[in-house]
Amino acid sequence: MRLEQPRPSARELDVALFLDSLGVKLPLAQEREDGIELITLQSPAVSFLEAKDNRAALLCFRSSGAIYPMSLLFLRGDTEFTFCHSTLLLDSYSGNSNIAALLRQKTSEFFSGQPGKYLSGPWPRWATLVLKGQQDCRIVWNMKPTLPVAVEVFSKTVGPVPDLPLFPSVYSYNNPYVENLLEVGLPNLAGCKRALVLGTGAGLDAVCIALANNIPVDATDINPIAVANTIACARRVGKEGMVSAWVSDGFDRITQSYDTIFFEAPLAVEHQHERDPNRFDLGGRILKQVLAGLASHLNPQGALYLMSQPDISAYLPATGLKSEVRRIFVPKSAAAIHEIRHA
Numbered sequence: 567m568r569l570e571q572p573r574p575s576a577r578e579l580d581v582a583l584f585l586d587s588l589g590v591k592l593p594l595a596q597e598r599e600d601g602i603e604l605i606t607l608q609s610p611a612v613s614f615l616e617a618k619d620n621r622a623a624l625l626c627f628r629s630s631g632a633i634y635p636m637s638l639l640f641l642r643g644d645t646e647f648t649f650c651h652s653t654l655l656l657d658s659y660s661g662n663s664n665i666a667a668l669l670r671q672k673t674s675e676f677f678s679g680q681p682g683k684y685l686s687g688p689w690p691r692w693a694t695l696v697l698k699g700q701q702d703c704r705i706v707w708n709m710k711p712t713l714p715v716a717v718e719v720f721s722k723t724v725g726p727v728p729d730l731p732l733f734p735s736v737y738s739y740n741n742p743y744v745e746n747l748l749e750v751g752l753p754n755l756a757g758c759k760r761a762l763v764l765g766t767g768a769g770l771d772a773v774c775i776a777l778a779n780n781i782p783v784d785a786t787d788i789n790p791i792a793v794a795n796t797i798a799c800a801r802r803v804g805k806e807g808m809v810s811a812w813v814s815d816g817f818d819r820i821t822q823s824y825d826t827i828f829f830e831a832p833l834a835v836e837h838q839h840e841r842d843p844n845r846f847d848l849g850g851r852i853l854k855q856v857l858a859g860l861a862s863h864l865n866p867q868g869a870l871y872l873m874s875q876p877d878i879s880a881y882l883p884a885t886g887l888k889s890e891v892r893r894i895f896v897p898k899s900a901a902a903i904h905e906i907r908h909a
C-alpha cells in the first residue's frame with residue numbers, strides 16, 4: 567500500500583521557487599550521513615541579491631535521506647562588508663513539525679560558532695574580511711496588498727485580501743507607482759484578450775489584471791527572483807494557470823504581440839544615484855529599448871500603459887508611436903502614467 571505524501575505547504579513551494587530561480591539544485595540523498603551541508607552558488611541570478619562576487623552559499627541539513635535548505639548566506643559591499651542571511655526555515659515541512667524543531671536547533675548551533683567558521687566554509691577568503699554588520703534578507707510572508715485599487719480587485723474576485731510573499735531583491739508591491747498605473751490602466755482593458763506586464767516584480771499588477779478581467783497575462787522581468795515571486799503570487803490567488811512568467815530583458819524574449827502592455831519602469835536617470843535596478847535605469851537604456859521595440863509587440867488598437875517620468879520625449883522613437891500623459895503624480899519626484907499607441 568502506498569502512503570499518501572502530504573502536499574507541500576504554500577511556503578515550501580515558495581522556497582522551492584526562490585531556490586530554483588537562483589539555479590540551486592539540491593543534491594539527491596545518496597548514502598550520506600545526516601549533518602550540515604553547504605552548497606556554494608555562483609550564478610548571474612545571485613547578482614540580483616547584490617551579493618559580492620555573485621557568490622552565495624546555501625546552508626542545508628541532511629536528515630534521513632532528505633535535504634532541507636536552512637539559510638542562504640552571502641556578503642554585500644565593496645570595501646566594507648555586510649553579512650547577509652536569508653532564513654528559509656519553516657514552521658512545518660510536509661506537515662511534519664518535528665523536523666522544523668531539529669532544523670532550528672541545527673541552524674542556531676551553526677551560527678553560535680565564530681563567524682570565521684561559517685564564512686570560511688563557502689569561500690576561504692570570506693573568513694579574512696572585516697564585517698561591519700549583518701542583514702536579514704528573508705522572504706517576507708506576513709504582508710498583504712494595501713493599495714485601494716488592488717484591494718478592490720481582490721474583494722470583488724477572491725474575497726478577503728490574501729497575504730502575498732515578497733522575495734529578497736524584489737521591489738515591494740505596495741508602492742504608489744503601481745497604484746497609479748493600475749488606476750489608469752485597469753479600466754481600459756475591455757476587449758483585451760491577453761496582456762503583458764514588463765518588469766513584473768512581485769507580480770501584483772499581473773495578478774490584478776488576471777483577476778479583474780479573467781484574461782491570461784504574460785509577465786516578464788530581468789530578475790529571475792521576481793519571476794519566481796510572480797508565480798508564487800499567482801498561485802496564492804488561484805491564477806497560476808492564467809499568469810505565465812519568464813525572464814526577459816525588455817522585449818528580448820517576447821515573441822507575441824498584445825492588446826495591452828503594462829510597464830512600471832525603473833526611472834531613467836543620467837547619473838547613478840544609488841545601485842538599485844528596481845528604481846533606476848542608467849541612461850534610459852531600458853526605456854529606449856522597450857519603446858523602440860514596442861510597435862512590433864503591440865496589436866493595431868493596442869496600448870502600452872507606462873509609468874515613468876513626465877517627459878519621455880528623449881526616449882521615444884522619431885516615428886511610429888503617439889504618446890499621451892494620462893496622469894501626473896508626485897510620490898517623491900514627479901512621475902506620470904503614459905498611454906502609448908501606434909501613430
Ligand SMILES: C[S@@+](CC[C@H](N)C(=O)[O-])C[C@H]1O[C@@H](n2cnc3c(N)ncnc32)[C@H](O)[C@@H]1O
Pocket residue numbers: 737738739740741743744764765766767768769770771786787788789792814815816830831832843844845852
Ligand atoms: C519599479 S519595479 C516594478 C515592479 C512591479 N511591477 C511592481 O509594481 O511592484 C521595476 C521592475 O523592472 C524590472 N526591470 C529592470 N530592468 C529590466 C529590464 N531590462 N527588463 C525587464 N525588467 C526589468 C526590475 O527587476 C523590477 O522588477
